[in-house]
Amino acid sequence: MAAANALIARLETAIPEYRVAPNNIDAEQALLGAILVNNDAYYRVSDFLEPGHFFEDLHKRIYEIATTLIKAGKVATPITLKTFLGDQDLGGVTVSQYLARLAAEATTVINAEDYGRTIYDLAIRRSLIGIGEDLVNTAYDAPVETSPRDQIEETERRLYELAETGKYDGGFQRFSEALTTAIDMAANAFKREGKLSGIATGLTDLDRMMGGLQPSDMVIIAGRPGMGKTALATNIAFNIAKAYEFEKQADGSHKTVNGGVVGFFSLEMSAEQLATRIIAEQSGVPSYKIRRGDIREDDFYKITDVARDMQAMPLYIDQTGGLSIAQLAARARRLKRQRGLDLLVVDYIQLLSGATRKGDNRVQEVTEITTGMKALAKELNVPILALSQLSRQVEQRDDKRPQLSDLRESGSIEQDADVVMFVFREEYYLKNKEPKPGTEEHFKWQSDMDQAHGRAEVIIGKQRHGPTGTVQLAFQAEVTRFANLADEHKLPERMGD
Numbered sequence: 001m002a003a004a005n006a007l008i009a010r011l012e013t014a015i016p017e018y019r020v021a022p023n024n025i026d027a028e029q030a031l032l033g034a035i036l037v038n039n040d041a042y043y044r045v046s047d048f049l050e051p052g053h054f055f056e057d058l059h060k061r062i063y064e065i066a067t068t069l070i071k072a073g074k075v076a077t078p079i080t081l082k083t084f085l086g087d088q089d090l091g092g093v094t095v096s097q098y099l100a101r102l103a104a105e106a107t108t109v110i111n112a113e114d115y116g117r118t119i120y121d122l123a124i125r126r127s128l129i130g131i132g133e134d135l136v137n138t139a140y141d142a143p144v145e146t147s148p149r150d151q152i153e154e155t156e157r158r159l160y161e162l163a164e165t166g167k168y169d170g171g172f173q174r175f176s177e178a179l180t181t182a183i184d185m186a187a188n189a190f191k192r193e194g195k196l197s198g199i200a201t202g203l204t205d206l207d208r209m210m211g212g213l214q215p216s217d218m219v220i221i222a223g224r225p226g227m228g229k230t231a232l233a234t235n236i237a238f239n240i241a242k243a244y245e246f247e248k249q250a251d252g253s254h255k256t257v258n259g260g261v262v263g264f265f266s267l268e269m270s271a272e273q274l275a276t277r278i279i280a281e282q283s284g285v286p287s288y289k290i291r292r293g294d295i296r297e298d299d300f301y302k303i304t305d306v307a308r309d310m311q312a313m314p315l316y317i318d319q320t321g322g323l324s325i326a327q328l329a330a331r332a333r334r335l336k337r338q339r340g341l342d343l344l345v346v347d348y349i350q351l352l353s354g355a356t357r358k359g360d361n362r363v364q365e366v367t368e369i370t371t372g373m374k375a376l377a378k379e380l381n382v383p384i385l386a387l388s389q390l391s392r393q394v395e396q397r398d399d400k401r402p403q404l405s406d407l408r409e410s411g412s413i414e415q416d417a418d419v420v421m422f423v424f425r426e427e428y429y430l431k432n433k434e435p436k437p438g439t440e441e442h443f444k445w446q447s448d449m450d451q452a453h454g455r456a457e458v459i460i461g462k463q464r465h466g467p468t469g470t471v472q473l474a475f476q477a478e479v480t481r482f483a484n485l486a487d488e489h490k491l492p493e494r495m496g497d
Contacts, residue, residue, distance in 0.1 A: 021129060022122045023055035031115040032062055033106030036078055036099065042070050043334050045116030053123035061085065062099070078103050124162065131158050199260050199343060199383065202239025204484045205471045206458060210419065213240075213343060213383035214465065218374045218416060220349075222388040222407055223423035224400075228456060229387050230269070230347055231480035232423055234278050236385065237262045237345050241315040244342075260342025261314040263335045265328060267351035271319040275310075281481040282306045314339065324353045325372040332376060341382055346373070348387035349413065367412035374416040388413055390422075400429050404461045420462040425475060427453055456482060 034041040051064040065084045066076035074080065078099035085095045093101075135155050142151065198212025213219060213236075223229040243259030266274050280287035283302040289295050290303065316339060318331060328346070335341050346352070354368040377384040390406045402422040407413045414420060456475035460468045474483045 021055070022125045024118055024122055025056060025059075027115045027118045028054055028056060028059045029102055030106070031112055031119065032059060032066075033102040033104075034112045034115070035063075035066055036076060036081070036103040037106040039066075039070050039076055041112035042066065042076070043337060044113040046337060047333055049116045049120055053120050055119075055122070055126070058090070058095075058098075062102075127162050131155060131162070199240055200243065200258075201236045202243070203236070203471075203473060203482060205473070209460060209469060209471055210463065210466055213385065214418070215381045215383060216378045217383045217418040217464075218370070218377050219383055219385050219419040219421070220388050220407075220413060220417040221385060221421055221423060222390050222402065224390050224394055224402070226428050227423040227425055228475060228480060228482070229423045231277070231281070231475075232458070232482050233345050233347055233385055233387055234264075234274065234480075235281060235482045237264055237315060237343065238278055238282065238313075240343055241313040242309075244314050254340060256340070256342050261340040262316065262343045262345065263332060263341055264315065264317045264345045264347070265323065265331075266317055266319050266347050267321055267323065268347060269319070271317045274317055274319075277480060278310070279303055279306050280479045282310075284476075284479055284481075286478045287480075321351065322353065325369045328352065329372060329376045332380060336380055336382075341380060344377075344380070344382055344384045346384065346386040348389065349373075350389050363412070370412040370416040400424070400426075401457070401459060402461070414462065417462060418464045419460065422459040422461060424457045424459060425455070426457075427455065455485065 031041070031045065046067070049063075051060045051067070054060040054063055062081060062085070065081055069076040069080060078096070081099055082096050085099075087095050090098055135151070138146075138151055139148075142148075198210070198214040198217075200207050200212050201210075221229045221232055240260050241262045244256065244261065245258040246254040246256050248254060264274070269277070276287050276290055279285075280290060283299075283306040285295060285299045285303055289299070295303070316335060320327075323331075332341065332344055349366070349369060352369050354365040373384055373386060388407060390402050394400055394402055394406050401424050404414050404420060406422075407420070454474055454476065456473045458471045458473060460466075460471070462468065472485045474485045475481070476483070
């Protein structure tokens with residue numbers, strides 16, 4: 001009897017205490033409440049949190065329905081969700097009462113992402129526990145025909161699958177998938193206006209050399225102050241937003257077929273300054289006249305006509321200064337989810353900061369910025385047009401045309417960029433070197449000025465998937481507008497080259 005009691009005692013101590021899988025019901029309730037009170041909270045977690053990450057089944061269902069409503073452009077509130085959840089009894093509380101309580105006890109939107117990360121991390125831990133339990137159970141009771149190597153490979157596959165959860169993409173893909181994507185791109189280029197594989201900038205010669213702005217490319221526009229790099233970026237942004245056309249898909253979303261939705265990070269100028277500049281570019285009325293009110297009646301009508309056309313354009317401006325690359329990425333993702341996104345413009349790189357300051361080592365910080373920007377272009381699958389300053393060494397040369405080595409903190413910018421183009425205007429430098437009138441030097445200077453007047457060069461110094469070279473553009477300095485150059489000396493392209 002004593003032996004039996006001893007055996008029972010040993011068995012009881014050997015039986016592990018039942019443990020509940022890791023979860024945090026309070027965090028789930030807090031997040032759902034925040035979403036029901038302010039749907040913006042959803043966009044703080046939507047890129048990584050899925051219904052399956054919730055522990056409580058009812059919470060999974062609430063999040064799933066809220067996701068469907070918000071993606072369809074509707075409002076998710078206790079009232080709109082009630083229709084889809086029925087009104088079953090939850091232990092003395094109805095679903096309607098439970099939803100109302102979630103909203104009443106909601107946390108602020110600010111904490112939404114933290115709660116979402118908590119829910120996500122606990123879900124990953126539960127998945128790890130599941131994989132671990134399966135590993136142990138299979139190792140104990142493995143079928144005769146299953147080798148340990150098979151189990152290792154299956155467990156490894158599941159762990160990699162779990163490691164990739166929450167990422168946009170990753171790992172290897174079949175080459176046939178890449179081929180299909182390439183063929184689709186060619187088909188879209190054939191159908192698109194201008195027969196371009198990328199988005200048309202509206203500047204014909206530039207598009208011909210680049211094939212348009214390509215998805216996932218980081219394109220750098222660099223130049224010294226006064227060359228017009230911001231003007232070129234705003235011209236391109238305007239042209240693309242103005243050409244925007246879309247097809248409505250079966251799920252209600254919009255698929256861009258021409259032009260695109262543009263997000264513009266203006267880290268230097270305010271939104272009002274940028275808007276004034278674009279109005280000047282498009283109306284032909286100089287911005288200094290618009291600001292001073294020094295305009296005629298017909299000028300005023302030109303301005304209002306342009307402003308009316310611009311109101312419907314999908315051009316979104318963020319004027320926040322001092323953003324970090326992490327903040328910029330988060331805002332770009334949110335814009336793509338809420339409005340769509342086909343082109344991102346950043347004016348300019350040197351005004352961004354890294355996620356963590358690296359003391360006085362600005363080169364390391366710029367490396368973090370450009371690496372993050374290139375990763376963002378791939379993640380969102382849109383071209384990023386980023387402006388960059390040039391170092392002063394350009395001014396010390398007789399030929400002021402920029403080179404790749406003139407890029408400030410050039411190593412990472414040149415390395416990470418898919419395309420680097422420089423804006424150069426000979427007229428800008430000639431204007432400051434006028435000799436004494438009446439001299440022979442002045443006649444030569446006047447001849448050079450006449451030749452350079454109203455012209456700009458865009459020098460493509462690097463292009464991964466196309467030629468380098470120089471594109472001539474017209475430039476109207478008063479309204480800072482770039483346009484196609486009507487050049488009578490151009491010869492038609494030869495066939496068969």
